[in-house]
Amino acid sequence: MLIGEFYLGSRPAISFEVYPPRDAAAREQLGRVLPRLAELEPDFFTVTYGAFGSERNQTHETVRLARELTGRPVACHLTCLGLPVAEIDALVERLDAEGVHNLIALRGDLPREFDPAAPPAGELRYANELVAHLRRLERERGLGPFGIAVGGYPEKHLEAPSFEVDLANLSRKVQAGADVILTQLFYDNADYFRFVAAARAAGITVPIVPGLMPITSARQIRVITERCGARLPEALGRRLDAAGDDPARVQEIGIEHCLAQAAELLEAGAPGLHFYVMNRAAHMERIMRALAVRG
Numbered sequence: 439m440l441i442g443e444f445y446l447g448s449r450p451a452i453s454f455e456v457y458p459p460r461d462a463a464a465r466e467q468l469g470r471v472l473p474r475l476a477e478l479e480p481d482f483f484t485v486t487y488g489a490f491g492s493e494r495n496q497t498h499e500t501v502r503l504a505r506e507l508t509g510r511p512v513a514c515h516l517t518c519l520g521l522p523v524a525e526i527d528a529l530v531e532r533l534d535a536e537g538v539h540n541l542i543a544l545r546g547d548l549p550r551e552f553d554p555a556a557p558p559a560g561e562l563r564y565a566n567e568l569v570a571h572l573r574r575l576e577r578e579r580g581l582g583p584f585g586i587a588v589g590g591y592p593e594k595h596l597e598a599p600s601f602e603v604d605l606a607n608l609s610r611k612v613q614a615g616a617d618v619i620l621t622q623l624f625y626d627n628a629d630y631f632r633f634v635a636a637a638r639a640a641g642i643t644v645p646i647v648p649g650l651m652p653i654t655s656a657r658q659i660r661v662i663t664e665r666c667g668a669r670l671p672e673a674l675g676r677r678l679d680a681a682g683d684d685p686a687r688v689q690e691i692g693i694e695h696c697l698a699q700a701a702e703l704l705e706a707g708a709p710g711l712h713f714y715v716m717n718r719a720a721h722m723e724r725i726m727r728a729l730a731v732r733g
Contacts, residue, residue, distance in 0.1 A: 517546025
């Protein structure tokens with residue numbers, strides 16, 4: 439099933455995102471976590487792409503592992519910045535041959551040596567160019583068909599000069615052939631609702647799936663939100679500060695907040711939920727079971 443089809447049913451689609459393990463111990467841990475996550479019956483998994491680092495070499499192995507241990511469809515992240523087109527084509531051909539036809543098309547992080555004023559000749563620079571290239575591979579090489587998701591930023595991309603410019607960039611990705619938008623993490627649902635309304639007003643009609651990252655570490659989430667430009671609501675920040683160095687209390691706050699977000703989003707008609715699970719299962723078991731109880 440291609441990624442857009444998951445959002446055509448009568449119930450919201452649930453997806454879990456994992457990342458490639460950095461070492462043998464982390465791989466063993468992920469091997470234990472994946473079956474537990476599969477028991478929660480998500481519709482599909484996604485695996486991030488470790489561009490410009492050792493994680494890239496583990497991406498395909500993690501996709502294989504996730505497919506083997508979960509029995510669920512797995513979508514593979516694919517970035518383009520800093521990669522020769524021939525290398526992208528080889529990666530896509532390999533995924534296609536292995537039966538992986540769902541891709542998350544992203545620009546990727548800026549390499550330190552990258553000069554936006556003088557990009558390498560022949561390389562793809564933006565996610566919309568990657569989406570268009572993937573559609574070209576379908577037409578010209580008979581690959582796929584592919585289900586393609588792209589990223590969306592409810593609070594705008596950190597590098598975008600304005601929300602309006604970022605929305606125009608999103609429109610280009612959809613016009614190039616994206617089927618679904620998976621959003622960056624956010625902690626105030628008002629940001630998602632505002633983002634969806636603006637996207638619809640701009641003529642974007644594809645499913646816009648909210649991305650949620652349950653908080654399990656106060657220090658970690660402050661680093662993550664700072665790096666990606668997401669905002670922690672003041673009330674949530676105060677609760678985390680009050681929890682101090684008590685990891686159990688922080689996790690309780692994180693689960694409670696994520697559950698409240700998820701319930702409100704689903705009640706408002708969100709097409710699904712995309713969870714950044716951080717290669718852990720215990721918190722997701724509690725969240726998913728609580729959502730099931732709520733119906």
